[in-house]
Amino acid sequence: MTDKTNPRKSMVTTLFDLEVHRPARIFGFNTQEDSDQTRLREIGFAEGDLVEILHVGLFGRSPLNIKLHGTAIAMRPNEAKMISVIPADLHRDMEGQISEDVCDIHGLPTSLEKPCCGACGSSESGSSESGSSENGQAT
Amino acid sequence: MTNQTPITIALLGAPNCGKSSLFNALTGGKAKIANYPGVTVEYAVGNFETSSGQNIRLMDLPGIYGDCGHSADERVTLDAIHGRLEGEQVPEALVVVMDAAQIRTHLHNVLQAKNYGLPMIVVLNMMDMAARDGVEIDLPQIEKEIGVPVIPCVAVRTAGRQALVDKLNHWGQDIADGNATVPKSDGDDLRILQKNARAITRANVSSPPAHNITTRIDNVVLHPIAGPIILLAILFVMFQAVYAWSAPFIGMLENLTAYVGAFVGSFLGEGWFKSLLVNGVIDGVGAVIVFLPQIIILFMFILALESSGYMTRAAFLIDTLMAKVGLNGRAFIPLLSSFACAIPGIMAARSIENERDRLTTIMIAPLMTCSARWPVYFLLVGAFIPAANVGIFNVRGLIMFGLVITGIVFAFLAAFVLKMTLLKGTQSSLLLEMPSYKVPSLKGYLLGLWQRAMIFIKRAGRIILPASIIIWFLTTYPNNDGVIRNSFAGMLGRGLEPIFAPIGFNLEMIIALIPAMAAREIAVSSLEITYGIEANGSADAIQSAIAMDWTMPMGLAFIAWFIFAPQCFSTLAITRKETNSWKWPLIMFGYLFALAYIAAGLTFWGANALGY
Numbered sequence: 001m002t003d004k005t006n007p008r009k010s011m012v013t014t015l016f017d018l019e020v021h022r023p024a025r026i027f028g029f030n031t032q033e034d035s036d037q038t039r040l041r042e043i044g045f046a047e048g049d050l051v052e053i054l055h056v057g058l059f060g061r062s063p064l065n066i067k068l069h070g071t072a073i074a075m076r077p078n079e080a081k082m083i084s085v086i087p088a089d090l091h092r093d094m095e096g097q098i099s100e101d102v103c104d105i106h107g108l109p110t111s112l113e114k115p116c117c118g119a120c121g122s123s124e125s126g127s128s129e130s131g132s133s134e135n136g137q138a139t
Numbered sequence: 140m141t142n143q144t145p146i147t148i149a150l151l152g153a154p155n156c157g158k159s160s161l162f163n164a165l166t167g168g169k170a171k172i173a174n175y176p177g178v179t180v181e182y183a184v185g186n187f188e189t190s191s192g193q194n195i196r197l198m199d200l201p202g203i204y205g206d207c208g209h210s211a212d213e214r215v216t217l218d219a220i221h222g223r224l225e226g227e228q229v230p231e232a233l234v235v236v237m238d239a240a241q242i243r244t245h246l247h248n249v250l251q252a253k254n255y256g257l258p259m260i261v262v263l264n265m266m267d268m269a270a271r272d273g274v275e276i277d278l279p280q281i282e283k284e285i286g287v288p289v290i291p292c293v294a295v296r297t298a299g300r301q302a303l304v305d306k307l308n309h310w311g312q313d314i315a316d317g318n319a320t321v322p323k324s325d326g327d328d329l330r331i332l333q334k335n336a337r338a339i340t341r342a343n344v345s346s347p348p349a350h351n352i353t354t355r356i357d358n359v360v361l362h363p364i365a366g367p368i369i370l371l372a373i374l375f376v377m378f379q380a381v382y383a384w385s386a387p388f389i390g391m392l393e394n395l396t397a398y399v400g401a402f403v404g405s406f407l408g409e410g411w412f413k414s415l416l417v418n419g420v421i422d423g424v425g426a427v428i429v430f431l432p433q434i435i436i437l438f439m440f441i442l443a444l445e446s447s448g449y450m451t452r453a454a455f456l457i458d459t460l461m462a463k464v465g466l467n468g469r470a471f472i473p474l475l476s477s478f479a480c481a482i483p484g485i486m487a488a489r490s491i492e493n494e495r496d497r498l499t500t501i502m503i504a505p506l507m508t509c510s511a512r513w514p515v516y517f518l519l520v521g522a523f524i525p526a527a528n529v530g531i532f533n534v535r536g537l538i539m540f541g542l543v544i545t546g547i548v549f550a551f552l553a554a555f556v557l558k559m560t561l562l563k564g565t566q567s568s569l570l571l572e573m574p575s576y577k578v579p580s581l582k583g584y585l586l587g588l589w590q591r592a593m594i595f596i597k598r599a600g601r602i603i604l605p606a607s608i609i610i611w612f613l614t615t616y617p618n619n620d621g622v623i624r625n626s627f628a629g630m631l632g633r634g635l636e637p638i639f640a641p642i643g644f645n646l647e648m649i650i651a652l653i654p655a656m657a658a659r660e661i662a663v664s665s666l667e668i669t670y671g672i673e674a675n676g677s678a679d680a681i682q683s684a685i686a687m688d689w690t691m692p693m694g695l696a697f698i699a700w701f702i703f704a705p706q707c708f709s710t711l712a713i714t715r716k717e718t719n720s721w722k723w724p725l726i727m728f729g730y731l732f733a734l735a736y737i738a739a740g741l742t743f744w745g746a747n748a749l750g751y
Binding site for chain 2: 035038039040041042043044046047048049054055056057058059060062063065067068069070071072073074075076078079
């Protein structure tokens with residue numbers, strides 16, 4: 001019930017249900033098994049990434065060819081359903097501007113079960129970047 | 140200079156980032172290269188020496204996306220890195236290869252590799268492709284932020300490898316001296332690694348919004364209607380070309396074999412030695428070798444498709460069908476490899492993480508038309524199908540196309556049945572990276588073609604030659620009277636006649652089935668030898684010999700048998716090894732034998748009933 005009253009949540013859909021050629025940003029993963037999420041992450045999907053359905057098969061949207069950055073990854077419907085996305089044109093920041101920064105998803109009034117926590121450029125991310133440069137100096 | 144103890148360096152990286160290309164280029168190795176993920180499923184080791192004299196053992200590993208080891212091929216890589224491979228030590232350092240066009244998607248894998256606690260460098264491969272697509276990379280900054288040296292590289296070009304070769308020159312020395320730096324771990328939380336990786340790429344890599352010839356090609360090639368039509372058209376042209384282009388060369392080779400036979404024969408007096416050399420060795424080996432042109436043309440197509448990147452598109456197009464019969468999307472690549480030979484195909488099934496899906500794939504792999512079956516088809520189709528044209532199409536080409544498709548259809552049916560019974564349960568999965576299209580380098584392409592041709596020729600030397608001699612002996616003795624029925628092979632064949640006579644096989648056909656266990660194309664040699672002996676040494680026209688001796692239904696039944704052709708020791712042996720049980724090879728043999736028998740029987744009785 002609360003989900004329906006949450007306007008932001010209603011923007012969240014699955015990659016499978018997204019219109020072809022409508023770019024969207026990854027919001028999170030709704031996987032039953034941890035290993036499924038790991039596999040999706042390992043091959044390159046992460047929160048905030050821009051994705052787009054490039055091609056679908058003739059029947060039942062199976063399989064789907066997904067654009068992810070400079071690459072394309074083919075997947076089946078059940079895999080596309082594990083990735084939840086917000087269409088990029090709806091993905092606005094707190095000021096209502098269309099945002100490219102996924103961190104703004106954190107601005108959502110979240111009663112969402114798995115809030116986005118991934119690749120954003122917030123202060124948290126800043127600290128990790130400095131962590132990386134420490135490594136750089138270490139070698 | 141070379142008396143130093145070699146150091147071992149492992150090549151690590153995501154699938155299809157060019158590890159094997161780099162491996163081949165540096166070591167002169169012959170690892171298989173193609174433009175799709177999952178080509179390498181086993182590790183390989185090669186040696187080379189840096190100009191400073193350091194000996195390096197380079198280890199090529201299957202590509203991995205992470206450190207979880209979901210599938211068996213990924214576990215090979217992890218075992219190698221952790222020193223768990225039998226007879227191999229922990230490598231002393233890692234070269235992490237990454238496709239320069241894919242930094243954004245794969246950089247977290249590089250960060251993850253820092254956890255292995257080994258000195259490492261990053262090789263940004265395919266820099267030329269990235270530059271073509273307009274990707275700009277701030278290398279010094281990336282190097283600083285990930286804390287590991289980053290070397291730009293074009294693995295397939297000598298000049299493109301120079302920076303890496305220079306780096307290995309002194310880095311190799313550092314490793315040998317124990318002075319190489321071990322990078323500091325960023326932790327092992329995948330989310331955090333991804334986050335770091337994204338921050339690094341966002342700051343240092345700029346790629347233009349929509350480059351992409353690949354997408355434009357895919358818009359046509361993956362079109363729901365046009366795509367399947369194009370796929371069928373490509374296959375169709377391939378089978379037509381195999382016949383249309385090879386005819387003159389085949390004739391030349393046939394004449395050559397006959398000439399060599401006659402020439403050698405003219406020096407030898409009548410007797411067992413002449414018979415062995417002419418009937419056994421020259422006819423037996425020659426019978427198969429004459430099909431070399433067709434094999435080369437076939438692989439001209441297959442290699443072009445493999446190295447261009449089209450094969451994953453074919454996988455995309457037939458995935459709906461694969462999903463319907465319960466096959467894992469990843470099964471496509473093992474099944475594709477099985478068109479060369481079921482053995483690498485069955486090994487390639489390692490990339491399928493779900494065990495039941497892997498077993499299903501292994502069980503149906505022998506139904507793909509392996510290249511050993513082609514000579515048998517060529518012989519039989521040539522003998523029983525007229526060289527006519529239907530419209531613009533060569534009838535023999537059409538029949539070959541039909542035979543290959545029939546194999547595929549039965550493979551899918553078998554998969555469906557297996558998934559309903561013994562191997563219930565599916566984890567529907569595809570997750571296949573679609574690589575960018577590439578124009579293969581002419582050198583690499585010709586080298587690949589040469590390797591395929593050599594495999595075919597070497598089989599003739601190693602397997603068909605000894606088999607031919609054995610067959611010659613068994614069909615000639617004890618009586619040496621030119622009557623096969625009285626020979627050792629004839630006695631064996633007579634024992635099997637009650638089984639095979641009902642489906643129309645005569646003694647020569649039955650005898651051919653047995654040595655074909657060693658390699659299916661030996662059936663061709665065996666027929667050549669037996670008919671040669673019966674004709675007292677003049678069977679240079681084996682096709683006309685069997686066309687005269689066999690009825691049409693017999694010929695068609697034999698063709699039908701070879702669609703399934705359960706007999707191949709090597710396939711059963713690799714199945715035994717990869718499944719670690721006798722159960723699966725036995726089931727494989729049983730069901731393929733049953734299908735072959737029924738198919739041959741139905742063809743024989745059906746063709747007889749129709750009055751052919």
